[in-house]
Amino acid sequence: MRKEYIDRQKREFGRKVVISLPIHYPKEILTALDVLCVELWGPPGEISGNQAGRIQTYVCPVVRKALAFIAGGHASEADALLFPHTCDSIQGLASLLPDFGGWNGPVLRFIHPKGERRASSEVYLVREIEAFIAQVETLTGKKLEPARLSSAVKLHAEIDALKLRILKLRRNIDMRDSELYAILRRGEWLWPEDHMAELKELASKISDKPQKKGVALMLSGIVPEPMDIFDVLENAGAFIVADDYAAIGRRISSSSAELPDNPLQAVIERYFALPPCSTRSSDLAGRVEYLTGLYSQNGAAGLVLHNVKFCEPEMFDVAMIKKRFAAMNSPVLYVETELEKQLSGQLSTRLEAFVEMASKGGESE
Amino acid sequence: MITRKIQYQMAKRAVGPFLMALDRWQSAQKSRKRKPRETPFGPPLQSVQKLKEIMTLNYFEGRYADGAVPVAWVTSGFPAEVFFALGFHVVYPENHAALCSTRHKVPEIAEFAERDGLSRDVCSYARTDIGSVISGKTPVGRLPKPDMIACCTNICQTVLYWYRNLAEYLNVPLVLVDTPFMYGGTREHHLDYVSAQLGEVIEAAERISGRRMDAEKLARVVENARDGSRLWGECLAISQARPAPWTGIDTFFHIAPIVTIRGTETCNEYYRMLKDELTERVKAGVGGIKNEKHRLLWDNLPIWFKVREHSTMTAERGFNFVCATYSNAWAEAGDLIDPSHPLESAAKTYTYVYLNRDLDNRLKTTVDLAKSFGVDGAVLHSDRSCKPYSVGQVDVKERLQKDMNIRVLLLEADHADERSLSGEQAEMRLLAFMENFND
Numbered sequence A: 001m002r003k004e005y006i007d008r009q010k011r012e013f014g015r016k017v018v019i020s021l022p023i024h025y026p027k028e029i030l031t032a033l034d035v036l037c038v039e040l041w042g043p044p045g046e047i048s049g050n051q052a053g054r055i056q057t058y059v060c061p062v063v064r065k066a067l068a069f070i071a072g073g074h075a076s077e078a079d080a081l082l083f084p085h086t087c088d089s090i091q092g093l094a095s096l097l098p099d100f101g102g103w104n105g106p107v108l109r110f111i112h113p114k115g116e117r118r119a120s121s122e123v124y125l126v127r128e129i130e131a132f133i134a135q136v137e138t139l140t141g142k143k144l145e146p147a148r149l150s151s152a153v154k155l156h157a158e159i160d161a162l163k164l165r166i167l168k169l170r171r172n173i174d175m176r177d178s179e180l181y182a183i184l185r186r187g188e189w190l191w192p193e194d195h196m197a198e199l200k201e202l203a204s205k206i207s208d209k210p211q212k213k214g215v216a217l218m219l220s221g222i223v224p225e226p227m228d229i230f231d232v233l234e235n236a237g238a239f240i241v242a243d244d245y246a247a248i249g250r251r252i253s254s255s256s257a258e259l260p261d262n263p264l265q266a267v268i269e270r271y272f273a274l275p276p277c278s279t280r281s282s283d284l285a286g287r288v289e290y291l292t293g294l295y296s297q298n299g300a301a302g303l304v305l306h307n308v309k310f311c312e313p314e315m316f317d318v319a320m321i322k323k324r325f326a327a328m329n330s331p332v333l334y335v336e337t338e339l340e341k342q343l344s345g346q347l348s349t350r351l352e353a354f355v356e357m358a359s360k361g362g363e364s365e
Numbered sequence B: 001m002i003t004r005k006i007q008y009q010m011a012k013r014a015v016g017p018f019l020m021a022l023d024r025w026q027s028a029q030k031s032r033k034r035k036p037r038e039t040p041f042g043p044p045l046q047s048v049q050k051l052k053e054i055m056t057l058n059y060f061e062g063r064y065a066d067g068a069v070p071v072a073w074v075t076s077g078f079p080a081e082v083f084f085a086l087g088f089h090v091v092y093p094e095n096h097a098a099l100c101s102t103r104h105k106v107p108e109i110a111e112f113a114e115r116d117g118l119s120r121d122v123c124s125y126a127r128t129d130i131g132s133v134i135s136g137k138t139p140v141g142r143l144p145k146p147d148m149i150a151c152c153t154n155i156c157q158t159v160l161y162w163y164r165n166l167a168e169y170l171n172v173p174l175v176l177v178d179t180p181f182m183y184g185g186t187r188e189h190h191l192d193y194v195s196a197q198l199g200e201v202i203e204a205a206e207r208i209s210g211r212r213m214d215a216e217k218l219a220r221v222v223e224n225a226r227d228g229s230r231l232w233g234e235c236l237a238i239s240q241a242r243p244a245p246w247t248g249i250d251t252f253f254h255i256a257p258i259v260t261i262r263g264t265e266t267c268n269e270y271y272r273m274l275k276d277e278l279t280e281r282v283k284a285g286v287g288g289i290k291n292e293k294h295r296l297l298w299d300n301l302p303i304w305f306k307v308r309e310h311s312t313m314t315a316e317r318g319f320n321f322v323c324a325t326y327s328n329a330w331a332e333a334g335d336l337i338d339p340s341h342p343l344e345s346a347a348k349t350y351t352y353v354y355l356n357r358d359l360d361n362r363l364k365t366t367v368d369l370a371k372s373f374g375v376d377g378a379v380l381h382s383d384r385s386c387k388p389y390s391v392g393q394v395d396v397k398e399r400l401q402k403d404m405n406i407r408v409l410l411l412e413a414d415h416a417d418e419r420s421l422s423g424e425q426a427e428m429r430l431l432a433f434m435e436n437f438n439d
């Protein structure tokens, strides 16, 4: 289905297709230059093919699977690969594939600044985005028109605003979390206008009364894989009330309402207004503060830290987050997954036990 | 404050040097009494005693530094010249963690960080230093509390995650020099970004220390750093001789001054002395090991807690690690540093760092080293704890084998945490690798 959709985008609309590694990149630029971006988070399941062994098993599965997938020839529909500067492992992959084989096509790179907003990082980000525009212009053979960028900025701001509303009022949608996330995650590969249409339909299902009952949980991590985590939690009597996945919540900028008229400046503002993320090395105290705020504003009764195995950026934040939640007497569960197809029985049991404990306002595991 | 200053000056100028002199005398007495042991190594380097003194004194001074002078904890790749020029005492947590590992203290200390929620899958240097901050445990007596923490991402992003945690635990400000990774060449706006951040760092350091940067002093420190880096490179290059007058494993220890007191006259004096000694050894045909039959290259960080065992085991079989990408990384900067343009040249120097560059460049550097040192084999330490250094090694191994026609071993271990490595397993692999050379 995804493949057919991508083919049609190329055929009918003449769009270029870029396969992007996670996580943060200025999607507005791609949209404005008519590039369909397809994100690569996996694919879930066993790593296969003889390319997989080119990266050691102590490196995160997102990167190892991406290598196996791309170098195994499965990215042939792409016109280019995009590597945002997410972490040491993606940085390594961004050199390994083009330098040592596995991808011969064009490569786009976006090296976002790390740490807090500073005078130096503001200036740098403007110039890095200009450099990114130049890369995409070369790829497409098109010149970026300010009017097109303005529309793209507006479109993505609307998408953000819609997603924010959906996530805020998710209790009022009569839909299983697994279905809701499936729709939200289609934004990883749909053309933004198509994604927007689906989000609008989803938003139309928001009723004025809560539809969900059970233990309200907050989830934080990199990516909600395997997706059956939602069913396991829901079947145990929980529902998700707040989201801090890097793939979802951490990419929704809260700046949409007050973006400046200058579209390039708007892209910059949007970036700096994203929620704190370990992969952008946001201030740690600020991140913990943000999480506790999100948790209490949404009335969560427990926090599941759902990490990808060997994900260093995220692992370094866990201790401080756990400590702060423990001080608030809020139950926390830490789990690791490896982009497997399904949760293991053991992990499902831990999640079920956690829901039961959280329902009684219990202590962290 | 005044008492602290007096204590610090006493430690630096009187007590420290006295203790060092005492240690020197005791060592001389002991070695006079001791019968020379039979080892596979050449005669020990005389400079070792001086190295020990410099490093011990540095940590000893540090015990009294906080409250007396401003203190900064910095990453190994940080442009610390700015701190030296402002009279800071500078602490290198990576060097401290390596020291903990050579003393087999990592499991005990890192456990404090792990109990606090830090995963055992993250860099063992980070776990060790965070564990040391939590527990106060350290083999150096005491580390001074920093007034600021300074992080440069030119070796990895991991240091930033780690230093963000240190800043939280110690409740001190963190300054950052974020160096965009170099794919191929660097770009103007990347260097401008690094330059601008250096300006921000100086402002913060001035504010925190209450001192003003003296341009002449900075130029002097930068000049020393350039000369120190060149001298270090010259010491390493001497191992192109056959037999190499020292071992690559020695270089892992003698690297300490260029990492921790780069920019000081003490650092340069030390390397002049070392260079003279190595040159003399070459003239006299003295080798780092007695019977050099095979020359090897080492890639990635050392396995600190096993360094001695591994070097003895290899030396006994006539194998010498004559060069290492790790030691070489601190010699590369020499020609980029320009004291007349300290900030602009620092931006370039600290961006063009081995680990901040793409794999093509890494392979090229490795091949150049292998060729110029005439190696016939290489050991690539696949370091569980250091993902940035290790990603790509599988391909590098193949390339080296194919293009250079040398034997290459990919040896999985950890640079600091002995719990991650079955010692016997690594030794078996090294032994099997060396046996191959008899084919």
Ligand code: SF4
Pocket: A022, A060, A061, A062, A063, A086, A087, A088, A089, A090, A222, A279, A308, A310, A311, A312, A313, A314
């Ligand atoms: S899961 Fe973590 S380590 Fe892996 S690519 Fe994503 S951010 Fe990097």
Ligand code: SF4
Pocket: B123, B124, B125, B126, B155, B156, B157, B158, B159, B301, B385, B386, B387, B388, B389, B415
């Ligand atoms: S050992 Fe590797 S991961 Fe750890 S700080 Fe050094 S370069 Fe970074």
